[in-house]
Amino acid sequence: MEGLNGADVGFVIFAASLIMFMIPGLALFYGGMVKSKNVLSSTLHSYMALAVISLQWILVGYSLAFGPDWNGLIGGLNWAFLKDVGMSVNPDYAATIPHLLFVVFQMMFAVITAAVISGAFAERMRFPAFLLFLVLWSTFVYDPVAHWIWGAGGWLKQLGVLDFAGGFVVEISSGIAGLVAAIVIGKRRRTRPDPHHIPMAILGGGILWFGWFGFNAGSALAANGIAVNAFLTTNTAAAAGAISFVTMEWIINKKPTALGTVSGAIAGLVSITGGAGYVTPGSSLIIGLVGGLLSFLAISRLKPKFGYDDALDAFGCHGVAGIWGALATAVFASIKVNPAGADGLLYGNVELFRNHLIAIGAIVVYTAVMTFVILKAISLVTTLRTKKEEETEGLDISLHGESAYNALN
Amino acid sequence: MEGLNGADVGFVIFAASLIMFMIPGLALFYGGMVKSKNVLSSTLHSYMALAVISLQWILVGYSLAFGPDWNGLIGGLNWAFLKDVGMSVNPDYAATIPHLLFVVFQMMFAVITAAVISGAFAERMRFPAFLLFLVLWSTFVYDPVAHWIWGAGGWLKQLGVLDFAGGFVVEISSGIAGLVAAIVIGKRRRTRPDPHHIPMAILGGGILWFGWFGFNAGSALAANGIAVNAFLTTNTAAAAGAISFVTMEWIINKKPTALGTVSGAIAGLVSITGGAGYVTPGSSLIIGLVGGLLSFLAISRLKPKFGYDDALDAFGCHGVAGIWGALATAVFASIKVNPAGADGLLYGNVELFRNHLIAIGAIVVYTAVMTFVILKAISLVTTLRTKKEEETEGLDISLHGESAYNALN
Amino acid sequence: MEGLNGADVGFVIFAASLIMFMIPGLALFYGGMVKSKNVLSSTLHSYMALAVISLQWILVGYSLAFGPDWNGLIGGLNWAFLKDVGMSVNPDYAATIPHLLFVVFQMMFAVITAAVISGAFAERMRFPAFLLFLVLWSTFVYDPVAHWIWGAGGWLKQLGVLDFAGGFVVEISSGIAGLVAAIVIGKRRRTRPDPHHIPMAILGGGILWFGWFGFNAGSALAANGIAVNAFLTTNTAAAAGAISFVTMEWIINKKPTALGTVSGAIAGLVSITGGAGYVTPGSSLIIGLVGGLLSFLAISRLKPKFGYDDALDAFGCHGVAGIWGALATAVFASIKVNPAGADGLLYGNVELFRNHLIAIGAIVVYTAVMTFVILKAISLVTTLRTKKEEETEGLDISLHGESAYNALN
Amino acid sequence: MTEKITKVDIITSPNRLEDLMDELDKIGVTGMTVSNVSGCGLQRGHKEYYRGTPVEIKLLAKVKVEIVICEIPVDKLVETVKKVLYTGNIGDGKIFVYDVVNVIRISDGTEGIDALR
Amino acid sequence: MTEKITKVDIITSPNRLEDLMDELDKIGVTGMTVSNVSGCGLQRGHKEYYRGTPVEIKLLAKVKVEIVICEIPVDKLVETVKKVLYTGNIGDGKIFVYDVVNVIRISDGTEGIDALR
Amino acid sequence: MTEKITKVDIITSPNRLEDLMDELDKIGVTGMTVSNVSGCGLQRGHKEYYRGTPVEIKLLAKVKVEIVICEIPVDKLVETVKKVLYTGNIGDGKIFVYDVVNVIRISDGTEGIDALR
Numbered sequence A, B, C: 001m002e003g004l005n006g007a008d009v010g011f012v013i014f015a016a017s018l019i020m021f022m023i024p025g026l027a028l029f030y031g032g033m034v035k036s037k038n039v040l041s042s043t044l045h046s047y048m049a050l051a052v053i054s055l056q057w058i059l060v061g062y063s064l065a066f067g068p069d070w071n072g073l074i075g076g077l078n079w080a081f082l083k084d085v086g087m088s089v090n091p092d093y094a095a096t097i098p099h100l101l102f103v104v105f106q107m108m109f110a111v112i113t114a115a116v117i118s119g120a121f122a123e124r125m126r127f128p129a130f131l132l133f134l135v136l137w138s139t140f141v142y143d144p145v146a147h148w149i150w151g152a153g154g155w156l157k158q159l160g161v162l163d164f165a166g167g168f169v170v171e172i173s174s175g176i177a178g179l180v181a182a183i184v185i186g187k188r189r190r191t192r193p194d195p196h197h198i199p200m201a202i203l204g205g206g207i208l209w210f211g212w213f214g215f216n217a218g219s220a221l222a223a224n225g226i227a228v229n230a231f232l233t234t235n236t237a238a239a240a241g242a243i244s245f246v247t248m249e250w251i252i253n254k255k256p257t258a259l260g261t262v263s264g265a266i267a268g269l270v271s272i273t274g275g276a277g278y279v280t281p282g283s284s285l286i287i288g289l290v291g292g293l294l295s296f297l298a299i300s301r302l303k304p305k306f307g308y309d310d311a312l313d314a315f316g317c318h319g320v321a322g323i324w325g326a327l328a329t330a331v332f333a334s335i336k337v338n339p340a341g342a343d344g345l346l347y348g349n350v351e352l353f354r355n356h357l358i359a360i361g362a363i364v365v366y367t368a369v370m371t372f373v374i375l376k377a378i379s380l381v382t383t384l385r386t387k388k389e390e391e392t393e394g395l396d397i398s399l400h401g402e403s404a405y406n407a408l409n
Numbered sequence D, E, F: 001m002t003e004k005i006t007k008v009d010i011i012t013s014p015n016r017l018e019d020l021m022d023e024l025d026k027i028g029v030t031g032m033t034v035s036n037v038s039g040c041g042l043q044r045g046h047k048e049y050y051r052g053t054p055v056e057i058k059l060l061a062k063v064k065v066e067i068v069i070c071e072i073p074v075d076k077l078v079e080t081v082k083k084v085l086y087t088g089n090i091g092d093g094k095i096f097v098y099d100v101v102n103v104i105r106i107s108d109g110t111e112g113i114d115a116l117r
């Protein structure tokens, strides 16, 4: 077919597969950090995001996010049910792969974003309310925000905001949504961290690191130099985030931990997501170091101080490092790295930074308000939160009639 | 080399790698569902399939399945030991990749098919008998059936049967073999489900979903639009299967479970395997929904009713959803999706449906009879089933002298 | 960009991702084999290698290994901080991919090599000493050895040594380093094997097998026939290694084990690493069989005989099978398989064998001496080994203030 | 060592453990041993679901708390436990009381009542 | 509370647990507590294999079943257990019998024999 | 069955188990039952770290070793245990001594002292 490049097709299929694999990874990452009586509940949050948003996306999500623009705010429903979306290229989005492959690739972003939020309200959200939240949030928050930043005609795209692989769309939006949801749903009865299986969480973190190559390198949408650059900046920021987080632990608590190392890596990955294809490897080192540091401070200082119960640190990790990454992109971006990008503050361009501030503000406010409204709306229909006895007994048995491990082996 | 396309080579290598990764996935999926005293035994079934069939395939398997045709029934031994199979293209099978890469890709199908069966007789089959079964079944059932459907000159291929990624060859054959083996080997002493580690099973299911992209998209054997279509239909059917299975649970038992969700996804994946490259994403949604539903009914209604001990539902999942998928392909296939395919019932073509009925009949009967004969033959040489004490003590210790977990941590 | 081939770019990105994924795999493989009180410590060894060497590599490592040659012994620092390393092709190393992608691909080799060693001194090395060791060893052993064999101008490369994917550079060097480190650091108080979670180790082994396709097929640095050959030889040797190891167990101990099967597969993979792109699939079968056998003997006979405490058999597996693989490459290599290679002993060429003997000698001696020197140097700065109470309490709690599992669920 | 030493075993739901420990702390219980057990009593199990099939679980996850006391009166301990764990539903748990012959603290060799101080 | 309350501990192989529970049900045992333990007795362990090396496992996985009874005669319970578990091989298990001072059911405050009904 | 049968429970750190078992072997202890427990005593827990946040762990991993003896004098057993486990630091562990009413070996039906031989 015209304009198609087999190498790019294969590469984006590879990338989309890797992102899908982040769902089992996230399920392990979150599942290992909760109590053993809630591991299946947390796991199900991720897998349900995969199942439900995979369908929502082809029914309406893709069209809302990437369909024909309506005032820069949202896509029209013209492409709902994938009408008119086929094997030919859509040059607005990717010049060398079938339009349908772009749909698939972007689908995985919608999936993982919704799943990330669930860490914030782990161990206490009712399942029907969760499912409603999943669909509504993805439809009314993710889809419009994705349109603003990535949709042809989206207002933030027009403004010149750079978001290579979802620093705004994925990370900031999920982090802020997590914070709001954690507050609205309220604290768990016992908030003391009680991770039941750290090797499970670490495996999950390792899979996320692996999958992030699909996320970030894949966002080049072509097997080219930009993808290579994104690969290296991604890996570098992850390494740097791990090192700064564990170093902080070591200095302050005298104990460098395994979970801390992996958490720092995730923070590094989050912080490079927006800029992976726009900044140099050297810049990514700094971005990752600061990302790990800020996430450490958010999790171990900010959270206890303000007392919100962001159970698995969706905000502390994705929100905080995501905002940092958005700012850092505006500082370190260079058109030498990517001619389709822009120069950042460091290269004398103030405008990008201003635009990123606007984008952060808009997305934080919109996400926070909408997440609040959605949760309140759901609470009119069904209770958000598990009963005290359900929470005490554990969500696995009380909500799902299932226990993860067989007590007598 | 002539005719080779680097993009396709890379893509098929990627796909073959992903299918190989389904073996660790299957080992986890099955291992998590058995009792803790049998987890290594089940794990070994999958890994042994990988080790043994990898060799069987290059020695004789490939030649029997894809070698020069003999009466439409089986391939000749001309290509045994990979004689004459090299880096040049074999246009009968794949026009743009080395013949040897086609061998490798197909190898992984043979491996996984043999491994899938082992779920049916988990927790009670003796290891030597299992190894014999592995080799004999793959040689005398898998290889001929693969030839019928995919081999140049195979009679079902000639008839016009469509099997994109193994709906017949992999799913129906393994499912039926599982059912027969479960019956021949007999029930476990205690058949009450007693899964020892559900997060392990779910991770396995997640890896299978991931690997299935290699299976199905890879079966396009080129990084092209057909691969993209297969990717999307695969993901959609998996999501739909998950949703219909968990919905049934929710309606009937009032509890939506995590293992049910993943089991439904696998059923959806099974049911789309035959048609992934021939049907539209919309059709795949229906195929997956029905696949999950039928699998739910087979596992929770049919099995207790008939009382066979298909321990991990090789038949309930692969057999039932596989047969459904074969029928569904004959209903929903469209030459608009794939000009190399055919139109199905929905598009007014009755013939394909008739052919698929013939193929299902032939494969079910052949597999059932041969599986029975092979097991009886093995039982002349060595006992199929563990002794009562071995089964009671657990196969890990009694057969393998190994325990999975250290009791005192 | 000139000379770039998108298919190869995508392929090498895929390969590099897979190698990175070996780190979580190795962490599981090692983590499952240690006591539960040390699993996080072992896990952290692998992840720290990933974090630290990822940075070391772009700062100085790559330049030392692949930078402009200095007397055949080491690369200059000209490319430190990736100066002058960019998106254009470096034809010395890879003709069709960006130089930077070659950096990334090779980075993962440096990472995994350092991580492999840690199995030898598991359960007893202090964390600061480990970190120092990581950096010093990679800088002063890995980087020069990689230069000798792979660097443009490296003396062993000049000599005509063939090392397709790191049989010398990765396997022999890590295995020998492991042996020396195990001896220098000394035996654990209790050396009785006490693996706490065999399914975890097996999953790790499965991931390693999967990742090895990136390692070996990826080392073709192009999606071509050599990659295909490497894929098949890799898979075949793994299967053969598994079978020979488990057969030995079965004959000698009457019990074929799951961990033995996977250990044999790893030995097979190690032994084919050097020759994957130079030998035929048939030869790889023999190489794998012998690799599994030798590793079995080294682990179960040599180690108890000499009494060194190579805790997780870094030497028994990587050292022994690595040396065998280097010899085997010199026996079985064929220019029919790879015109860029050479003929081996079997094809009448004695020279290659002589050269490989020289290379083995040089690398064994250099690695052994330098590893010894580095450890002694570190011990002047900080204690290498945990205190008796730390070892008894477990490294997870004593060094990292973390326990892997929550005792009360 | 003339004082009577008593062991009190409390078997209850794992989810109540933290509450119980908080209260025991208040009445001066200085040591205890906790283990995971499975049990059934009046509360005869529950249903779980496996791929759509209900499975009767006869043994429920419980926690056993063993407390050896001497100075603290058994009654007081029992009352405290009852107060914390009581909801009036089966599954609240059970208390078993046993005699102890002797207790020895290894670190200083003290025996009997002294070993429990 | 004048009746004698007795605790019977049965230690046997985990694989016999289901059979045992089935039989105990029949003689009216209403409650029990089960836990995973490791043990050695006459049966002194077995060999496992680690990468080709035999490893002596001294402690075998066992299950401990604790049953506190009052109305059911201890002899009857012991006989039943012996009947179910007996094969004549070492490893069949062991029964330990202890005195109990008191039992309290938390959900209704009953003590002694009433708490076991 | 006139001999006094005694149960000695030793609760100590899991890391001392192997040493302990080696010594017990030497004085002729023929059977024992070991289980994982969590406990606190004078040793009141430690700190662990979770993503930079210190978390107080109140219950430490311990191992409980139950030994039922008859012919071996309790004192000898206690002395041996004290000798192996003593370091003088809290956390060395504790020994509890109980009376046993009876012991039955299932495989041959022997009771009391015979069942412990």
Ligand SMILES: Nc1ncnc2c1ncn2[C@@H]1O[C@H](COP(=O)(O)OP(=O)(O)O)[C@@H](O)[C@H]1O
Pocket (backbone or CB within 6 Å): D011, D012, D038, D039, D040, D041, D042, D043, D060, D062, D090, D091, D092, D093, D094, E030, E031, E032, E033, E034, E066, E067, E068, E069, E105, E107, E115, E116
């Ligand atoms: N007769 C008994 N013997 C041993 N343990 C018992 C007995 N009765 C109850 N238990 C233990 O106490 C736990 C709590 O029992 P629960 O159901 O709350 O008490 P009850 O059945 O008396 O209302 C049970 O799960 C079991 O572990």
Ligand SMILES: Nc1ncnc2c1ncn2[C@@H]1O[C@H](COP(=O)(O)OP(=O)(O)O)[C@@H](O)[C@H]1O
Pocket (backbone or CB within 6 Å): E011, E012, E038, E039, E040, E041, E042, E043, E060, E062, E090, E091, E092, E093, E094, F030, F031, F032, F033, F034, F066, F067, F068, F069, F105, F107, F115, F116
């Ligand atoms: N003297 C003892 N003290 C404590 N527990 C014991 C003793 N003897 C046996 N046991 C426990 O009983 C279990 C069953 O022992 P078994 O080997 O069947 O009995 P025996 O050794 O008397 O034949 C052992 O594994 C151990 O847990």
Ligand SMILES: Nc1ncnc2c1ncn2[C@@H]1O[C@H](COP(=O)(O)OP(=O)(O)O)[C@@H](O)[C@H]1O
Pocket (backbone or CB within 6 Å): D030, D031, D032, D033, D034, D066, D067, D068, D069, D105, D107, D115, D116, F011, F012, F038, F039, F040, F041, F042, F043, F060, F062, F090, F091, F092, F093, F094
């Ligand atoms: N009063 C008690 N009741 C029950 N168990 C106890 C008691 N005191 C101590 N233990 C158990 O003994 C273990 C060892 O205690 P340790 O701290 O070494 O003893 P101590 O506190 O007397 O110095 C504790 O972890 C706990 O499991």
